[in-house]
Amino acid sequence: NAGVTQTPKFRVLKTGQSMTLLCAQDMNHEYMYWYRQDPGMGLRLIHYSVGEGTTAKGEVPDGYNVSRLKKQNFLLGLESAAPSQTSVYFCASSRDSSSRDTQYFGPGTRLTVL
Amino acid sequence: GQQVMQIPQYQHVQEGEDFTTYCNSSTTLSNIQWYKQRPGGHPVFLIQLVKSGEVKKQKRLTFQFGEAKKNSSLHITATQTTDVGTYFCAGNTGGFKTIFGAGTRLFVKA
Numbered sequence: 506n507a508g509v510t511q512t513p514k515f516r517v518l519k520t521g522q523s524m525t526l527l528c529a530q531d532m533n534h535e536y537m538y539w540y541r542q543d544p545g546m547g548l549r550l551i552h553y554s555v556g557e558g559t560t561a562k563g564e565v566p567d568g569y570n571v572s573r574l575k576k577q578n579f580l581l582g583l584e585s586a587a588p589s590q591t592s593v594y595f596c597a598s599s600r601d602s603s604s605r606d607t608q609y610f611g612p613g614t615r616l617t618v619l
Numbered sequence: 620g621q622q623v624m625q626i627p628q629y630q631h632v633q634e635g636e637d638f639t640t641y642c643n644s645s646t647t648l649s650n651i652q653w654y655k656q657r658p659g660g661h662p663v664f665l666i667q668l669v670k671s672g673e674v675k676k677q678k679r680l681t682f683q684f685g686e687a688k689k690n691s692s693l694h695i696t697a698t699q700t701t702d703v704g705t706y707f708c709a710g711n712t713g714g715f716k717t718i719f720g721a722g723t724r725l726f727v728k729a
Contacts, residue, residue, distance in 0.1 A: 540719075545628065547707060547721040548662070563716065595661060607652070608717070610661040 507531055509611035511596050517617045518586045526581040526614050528596030536599045537579040538563070538608065539571060541592040548595065554579055586618045623710045625720030633728050638695040640723035642708035649713040651684060651691045656722070657704040665693075665706075698727050 509530045518524055528537065535556050540548040550563030552571040560571045568590060570582045579598075583590060593615050597608040622645045632638050642651065650669045654662040666675055668684035668691060675682045681694045695702055705722040 545721055547625075548709075548719040550716060553716075597662075607664040607667070608662075610663070612661050 509596055509598055509609050511611035511614050515615045519619050522586050523584050526594055528579045528611055529577055530598040534598035534600050538597045539581045540595045543592050588618045591618045623718045623720040625708055625723055627723055629724050631726045632698050635697050638698050638725055640693050640706050642691045642720050644689045644710045646712055648688050648710045650711050652709040653693055654707045655704050700727050700729050703727050
């Protein structure tokens with residue numbers, strides 16, 4: 506039981522490049538989330554999903570897209586990376602609505618955009 | 620919009636001293652969660668508080684939820700070097716989204 510895994514762990518991009526971050530969970534959780542963490546700003550929700558085939562915008566969705574084609578996977582895409590997207594990205598999942606349930610976080614992806 | 624403020628931003632303590640971090644919401648919360656993130660690690664769930672005035676303990680950690688359900692605190696008694704990390708509160712108003720505080724980073728000097 507691996508919990509929540511994220512790939513890659515580290516990535517360096519040049520401005521304008523694209524990439525996809527992959528999140529996978531093996532806990533059969535319905536809810537999945539993508540956060541970014543910047544110094545002094547805590548965790549900010551980018552997008553989330555309440556089930557397979559569904560996605561919704563969070564607090565800071567601009568510049569990102571997501572897809573949840575399979576229940577266990579949640580992908581975060583950057584179509585044209587910008588230096589402002591340099592951050593640590595965390596994926597999380599929960600069994601039920603985040604208002605009532607524990608969120609389990611992946612190990613994170615450190616992204617640098619030059 | 621809803622905000623969750625957390626203070627202090629940093630705290631340096633000598634091992635054995637106590638530590639407290641405070642969390643304040645601009646709106647009434649349905650519940651509040653606390654997470655710990657070790658340096659270089661990911662947030663790990665510690666506890667959830669739901670009831671007004673609720674107090675919960677986990678060994679040396681004491682969590683409180685205010686009577687008005689707009690503030691919360693985490694108190695660590697006799698800190699140890701294993702307590703180092705960043706402590707986040709995360710508030711919910713009953714809707715879907717969890718709003719995280721900016722965190723308090725704890726440094727413990729042996």
